[in-house]
Every structure is written in C-alpha cells, then in structure tokens.
Amino acid sequence: MDTRLKEHPILDEWGGENLSFWFEGKHLIGHAGDSIAAALIANGIDSFGQTEKGTPRGIFCAIGKCSACMVEVDGVPNVRACLTPLQEGMRVSSQAGKGKPIW
Amino acid sequence: MVNPQFFIVGAGPAGLCAGIAAAEQGVSVLIVDEGFMPGGQLPKQTHKFFGHKGFFASVRGFDIAHQLVERAEKAGVEIRLETSVAGIYEDCIALWDRKKDHVWESKPERILIATGASERFIPFENNLLVGIYGAGAVQTLMNQYGVLPGKDFLIVGSGNIGLIVGYQLVQAGARVKAIVDIASKIGGYEVHSRKIERLGIPILLNHTIVKAIGKQKVRGAVIAPVNDQWKPITSESRELFVDSICLAVGLQPSVELAAQSGSAIEYIPALGGYIPVRDPQMRTTIPTVFVAGDISSIEEASTAMMEGFIAGFQVAQDLTGTDMQAKMSNMRDELTALRRGPFSSKVREGLGHFGIHFPSGGYRTETQTETGPFDTMKALIECPQCIPCNPCETSCPTKAIEVGGNLNGIPWVNYEACTGCGICAMICPGLAIFMVQKKGDKAVIGIPYELLPLPEKEDVVFVQDRKGQVLGEATVIRVMKNEKEKTHLVFIEVPIEWADTVRSVQVPEQKKNDYICRCEEVTVEEIERAIDMGYTDYEELRRYLRIGMGPCGGRVCRAQTLQILSSKLEIPIAELEPGTFRAPSIPLPFRAIRRGETDE
Numbered sequence: 221m222d223t224r225l226k227e228h229p230i231l232d233e234w235g236g237e238n239l240s241f242w243f244e245g246k247h248l249i250g251h252a253g254d255s256i257a258a259a260l261i262a263n264g265i266d267s268f269g270q271t272e273k274g275t276p277r278g279i280f281c282a283i284g285k286c287s288a289c290m291v292e293v294d295g296v297p298n299v300r301a302c303l304t305p306l307q308e309g310m311r312v313s314s315q316a317g318k319g320k321p322i323w
Numbered sequence: 324m325v326n327p328q329f330f331i332v333g334a335g336p337a338g339l340c341a342g343i344a345a346a347e348q349g350v351s352v353l354i355v356d357e358g359f360m361p362g363g364q365l366p367k368q369t370h371k372f373f374g375h376k377g378f379f380a381s382v383r384g385f386d387i388a389h390q391l392v393e394r395a396e397k398a399g400v401e402i403r404l405e406t407s408v409a410g411i412y413e414d415c416i417a418l419w420d421r422k423k424d425h426v427w428e429s430k431p432e433r434i435l436i437a438t439g440a441s442e443r444f445i446p447f448e449n450n451l452l453v454g455i456y457g458a459g460a461v462q463t464l465m466n467q468y469g470v471l472p473g474k475d476f477l478i479v480g481s482g483n484i485g486l487i488v489g490y491q492l493v494q495a496g497a498r499v500k501a502i503v504d505i506a507s508k509i510g511g512y513e514v515h516s517r518k519i520e521r522l523g524i525p526i527l528l529n530h531t532i533v534k535a536i537g538k539q540k541v542r543g544a545v546i547a548p549v550n551d552q553w554k555p556i557t558s559e560s561r562e563l564f565v566d567s568i569c570l571a572v573g574l575q576p577s578v579e580l581a582a583q584s585g586s587a588i589e590y591i592p593a594l595g596g597y598i599p600v601r602d603p604q605m606r607t608t609i610p611t612v613f614v615a616g617d618i619s620s621i622e623e624a625s626t627a628m629m630e631g632f633i634a635g636f637q638v639a640q641d642l643t644g645t646d647m648q649a650k651m652s653n654m655r656d657e658l659t660a661l662r663r664g665p666f667s668s669k670v671r672e673g674l675g676h677f678g679i680h681f682p683s684g685g686y687r688t689e690t691q692t693e694t695g696p697f698d699t700m701k702a703l704i705e706c707p708q709c710i711p712c713n714p715c716e717t718s719c720p721t722k723a724i725e726v727g728g729n730l731n732g733i734p735w736v737n738y739e740a741c742t743g744c745g746i747c748a749m750i751c752p753g754l755a756i757f758m759v760q761k762k763g764d765k766a767v768i769g770i771p772y773e774l775l776p777l778p779e780k781e782d783v784v785f786v787q788d789r790k791g792q793v794l795g796e797a798t799v800i801r802v803m804k805n806e807k808e809k810t811h812l813v814f815i816e817v818p819i820e821w822a823d824t825v826r827s828v829q830v831p832e833q834k835k836n837d838y839i840c841r842c843e844e845v846t847v848e849e850i851e852r853a854i855d856m857g858y859t860d861y862e863e864l865r866r867y868l869r870i871g872m873g874p875c876g877g878r879v880c881r882a883q884t885l886q887i888l889s890s891k892l893e894i895p896i897a898e899l900e901p902g903t904f905r906a907p908s909i910p911l912p913f914r915a916i917r918r919g920e921t922d923e
Contacts, residue, residue, distance in 0.1 A: 222630075223472065225465065228469070228494065228495060228775070231385075254468055255468065258464060261464060262470040262809050267453045267539065271451070276452075276453075278455070278540070279458060280442070280444065281460050282456070282460035282463040283358070283459065285442070288455075303359070304421070321460050
C-alpha cells in the first residue's frame with residue numbers, strides 16, 4: 221500500500237529519484253531523501269520489529285529521541301531508521317529487542 | 324574543523340541562530356546534528372509563524388529553516404550532519420560520525436547545548452500498539468517526507484501541537500475523528516482551535532483516551548469523559564474508528580548532555596521538567612557552557628531563535644572581546660515582547676526561579692465590539708486572544724489595523740480606513756481574518772483557504788459555520804489566489820442571514836458518487852477504505868458496510884466488490900471466499916409466506 225502524498229496545498233514535492241532497497245527480503249522502492257523509516261511507511265510497513273518480549277514495535281518520535289525504530293541495516297543492528305538516510309541497495313531487517321548478537 | 328572556538332549541539336532554530344550570531348563576529352563555529360537535514364523541527368512546520376515582520380512572522384517554518392541555514396553557511400558556520408554527541412566528558416566532547424562510523428573528539432572553547440525536547444508518552448491500556456505516534460512524528464513523516472502513516476486519526480491533547488497537527492493532517496488528506504483533552508479548556512491558541520472546529524472536527528474537553536483497540540496495530544480507540552478527579556467515567560466511554568493515534572501531550576527538555584557537562588539541573592515543571600540552571604545570557608553554571616531553545620524552557624521556535632542569538636552574542640563577546648551589549652539588549656527586547664502575553668505566564672513563572680524576570684501586560688485585552696459598516700468589502704478580525712502577533716497591523720497598506728499596546732494586543736480595525744483589499748486576511752498566520760460585504764439580502768464572505776482542492780469561480784461549495792456545521796450551498800464568486808504564500812481567499816455569496824455565521828467552505832468530494840451497491844448506496848471509496856482498515860473478506864465487508872445486504876441480494880454488487888478486494892489484496896478472485904448466498908434471494912413478502920400452503 222502506497223502511503224505517499226500525491227498532492228498538498230502548501231508543499232510542492234518531496235524526495236528525488238527512486239531507490240531500490242529490501243526489507244525482510246522483500247524488494248521495495250523508496251525515494252532519495254527518505255529516511256529508512258519514511259521509506260518503510262511509504263510502503264505500508266509501520267511495524268519495524270519487536271520488543272524484547274515479542275510485541276510488535278512501531279516508531280514513536282521519528283526524530284531520533286525514542287529509539288523505537290531500531291532496525292538491522294546490512295547486518296548492523298540498532299540503526300535508528302528515522303535518522304538514517306535511505307541508500308540504494310540497503311538490506312533492512314526487523315530486529316527483536318536490541319538485535320541478535322553476531323557471535 | 325575538529326576543535327572550533329564555539330561548538331554547538333543541534334542545528335535547530337536555537338543552534339543555527341547562535342552559530343550565526345557568533346560566526347558573524349568572526350568566531351569559528353561548528354554545529355553538529357544527529358539528523359541528515361538541518362533546521363531541527365522547522366522543516367516540518369508548514370504553518371506560518373506568529374510574531375512580527377522583523378522576526379519571521381507569516382513565514383512558514385520550512386522557509387525559516389532555509390533562510391537560517393543559508394545565513395549560517397554564509398557566515399562561515401560549518402554544519403556536520405549525521406553526527407551524534409555520545410557524551411560530554413570532563414576533557415572533551417565525544418562524537419560519533421555515523422556516515423564514517425567512527426568516533427572523534429572535540430575540545431572547543433565554548434559549548435552551546437541546543438538539543439531541544441522529546442515528546443511525552445502517557446500510559447493507557449495497549450499504548451505500545453503500532454500506530455500510536457507522538458504528534459510530532461506524524462508531522463515529520465507527512466510534511467518532511469510526504470508519507471502519511473494512517474488515514475483516520477485521534478489526537479490526544481489540544482495544545483498548539485495537537486491543534487496544528489490536526490489541521491495539517493486534513494491538509495495532507497487524512498481524517499481527524501476527534502481531538503480529546505483531559506483539561507476543561509483548550510490548551511492552544513483559539514485561532515488554531517477555530518480552524519479545527521470550522522472543519523467539523525470535534526474537540527472533546529474533559530475527555531481522555533482509555534485504551535487503544537487492536538492486536539497487531541491500532542484499529543480503534545476508546546475515549547471517555549473524566550470526572551473532577553480526572554478519572555474516566557467508563558460507563559460513558561465510546562469507541563472511535565481510527566487507525567492511528569497521535570499523542571500531543573507535551574514535550575520534555577532533552578537535558579542529558581547539559582547534565583553531563585556538569586551544569587546544574589533543576590526540576591521546574593513550569594518550564595517543562597528538568598532544566599539547566601542558566602543566567603539571562605543563557606550561560607549555565609559552567610561558565611563555558613550555554614543552553615538555548617526548548618532545552619531551557621518548552622516554548623516555540625521564535626523564542627528559541629532569540630535565545631540562540633543571545634547565547635551566540637555572549638559567546639562572541641567572551642571570545643573576541645567585542646562589546647555585544649546593544650545587540651543582546653535588542654534581542655532581549657524581542658523576547659520580552661513575545662513573553663508578555665497570557666500564554667507565557669508559565670515561562671515567566673519558571674524563569675523567576677532563576678531570578679530572571681520578564682514583564683507582562685501593556686496590551687489591549689478587549690475585542691472590538693463595533694464593527695462595520697460592511698456596505699463595501701471590509702476586514703472582520705476574529706482573533707479574540709492576546710497572542711504575540713501583528714502581521715495584520717504591519718501588512719495593512721492603509722494602516723487601518725492596530726494591535727493595541729504591544730505585540731500581544733487584540734487587533735482592531737479602523738473601518739473608515741479599511742479598503743477591503745484582503746491583504747491582512749491572506750497574511751494572517753491564524754487564518755482568523757474574514758472579508759465581509761453586505762448588500763441587500765445578500766452577503767459576500769471572503770474566507771482564507773489552505774486546503775485542496777481549491778475551488779474555482781462559479782463552483783458550488785458547501786458553506787459551514789464556525790463549528791463546521793454545513794448550512795447549505797453557495798456559489799464561489801471570486802478566488803484571490805496566492806501561489807507564493809499559499810493562503811488563498813475564496814469569496815462566496817450567501818443569504819444575508821448567514822453573513823455572521825458562514826466561516827468555512829467545503830468542496831464536495833468528487834469520488835463520493837462512485838457507487839457499487841445500489842440498494843445500500845455504498846461507494847468504491849468506502850469499500851477501498853474498509854479494505855485498508857482491515858476488512859479483507861467479503862463477509863466482513865458485508866457486515867461493516869451492509870454491501871450486498873439490500874433487496875438485490877448482492878446480484879449487482881458482489882462481483883464488483885470481489886473485484887476491488889482482489890485488486891487491492893493482489894489475490895485472484897477465484898481464490899477469494901465469495902460469501903454466503905443466503906435465501907430468500909428475492910424480496911419475498913412475509914404475507915406470501917404466511918399464506919403459504921404445503922402438500923398437506
């Protein structure tokens with residue numbers, strides 16, 4: 221489901237060219253200028269992972285303060301999706317709690 | 324630049340202005356910010372700011388961000404983005420460059436901590452559900468990135484943030500079901516709440532959210548009125564159908580780094596919580612460390628900018644020896660003007676704890692009772708509160724408007740001087756000025772308009788009163804378009820008896836007439852919305868929308884509904900459940916059944 225605004229009475233346009241990325245192995249399209257969080261929500265994905273206890277976790281503040289949007293990016297856990305610009309080819313995965321240890 | 328003279332944490336309004344103030348005096352300045360866009364929360368502010376012309380009044384927040392960044396860069400300020408301060412230690416600031424993924428140290432001569440604030444989270448049943456956002460998060464997503472995380476919203480909190488986000492959600496095409504506030508009066512400016520009410524959105528005071536409904540994500544919310552102990556009266560609770568909930572229940576200063584620097588912190592609820600102790604020049608108890616903006620009192624971007632300038636001037640004076648007293652005193656006058664009004668009483672009280680005193684009053688508090696005559700087009704100002712704002716006064720080409728006393732006064736119109744040009748109505752940040760002309764049994768009303776679609780001349784629109792109640796239809800006789808500032812004026816002709824009540828227009832939705840179900844009048848849009856809300860099965864849609872439950876028994880609409888389901892869910896029709904084909908399949912009268920006979 222595409223949740224991107226098509227028109228707006230005040231703002232002219234957002235974002236640049238299309239960028240390819242993956243979430244949980246699924247191929248998605250975002251825009252240059254998106255945060256990872258914005259690109260996921262634009263694709264209708266609003267649950268980015270789970271808490272330590274397994275509860276679905278969405279984003280709360282979108283400005284880097286609450287750390288509820290932590291995802292794994294290219295194998296690195298605990299990346300705040302709201303503060304990280306989307307880049308071509310990123311492989312994003314959901315994470316539970318603070319992410320799985322790599323050892 | 325690793326070791327600037329002046330190191331600033333946060334590229335928001337306070338940090339940028341401090342950087343500008345110091346860099347323009349020749350101080351080397353580095354600003355770091357965690358985000359990848361400078362401007363702090365300004366880029367998501369699509370509304371026009373209050374205040375006065377010399378300080379960004381009637382300029383939209385994202386434009387202010389552009390102007391500040393441009394001026395900072397011109398002054399030689401270096402801005403490093405995607406750079407997080409990991410900690411302020413005794414001997415250095417430890418920074419994490421997230422692009423290079425490495426840590427570096429900085430040892431500046433002066434530090435300004437302008438880290439802003441974070442949104443408060445309140446407890447209620449199920450409040451961890453996906454779809455419950457801070458109101459600012461929704462504002463960031465929709466205005467900064469152009470994505471809308473939901474379609475139907477409940478907003479908790481009627482302060483300025485709740486009211487502004489509510490209006491901006493409608494501008495972005497979402498629906499706001501209600502704004503609830505546990506308090507008995509609206510927290511934000513009345514010009515903002517009136518904008519919301521004109522759209523027909525209820526603001527329910529003495530109400531709170533009791534629980535969020537849903538398993539994986541929000542499907543609804545239960546709200547209830549509260550008693551005089553602020554406890555919900557559960558017997559009067561009700562459910563709202565929403566897919567998102569915005570919490571606009573206040574901000575708390577982001578004080579961590581200031582505390583790490585060794586600056587004294589005090590708990591001052593009137594300022595927003597834990598606050599660094601500071602002097603009028605924004606200097607904390609550590610003489611080389613300053614604060615400015617929301618970290619030093621939860622207010623707004625205008626006061627943050629002024630505090631930033633004051634801190635920057637003081638740092639420039641410390642480091643260059645140049646006397647900056649005159650500039651500081653000017654900026655202090657600006658702050659004084661903004662903080663004189665009734666909405667700043669808490670800030671004045673809070674700052675009193677630090678021995679910093681701001682005066683109040685000196686402005687007109689009465690609204691104008693004698694208005695008109697309106698035999699020719701005139702401005703009618705509906706701005707009943709003392710808020711620090713005067714673009715109406717300064718934009719009027721004939722000087723017909725005066726806010727009395729100082730910035731906070733209530734504007735009055737000199738009707739002999741008003742020419743009815745409409746400039747004030749287009750510039751007013753609160754959309755609180757209407758144009759009115761009464762002639763015979765008709766009246767022409769000019770309404771400020773910032774929604775889509777913009778009606779055209781000769782369009783027929785619905786007209787609404789101040790509470791959003793539709794009174795009837797009217798024809799648009801003129802549209803004054805303002806492509807640059809985006810506040811347009813829509814003029815409609817209405818019967819004279821509506822002259823004092825019509826304050827809003829609504830363009831009828833086009834898609835509304837796209838029917839699938841003839842019997843129960845269900846449209847394509849309604850079906851698509853229901854599917855988006857999670858009714859992904861024909862039987863569920865039938866129960867929710869009554870589609871297929873009319874006398875045709877689904878002959879007209881079943882296949883079409885399944886087609887919509889199929890294309891939305893990307894599942895072939897053959898794999899969908901077609902729903903029950905229930906008897907009787909024609910409108911069989913009970914009379915005939917009663918008269919019926921059997922073989923016996």
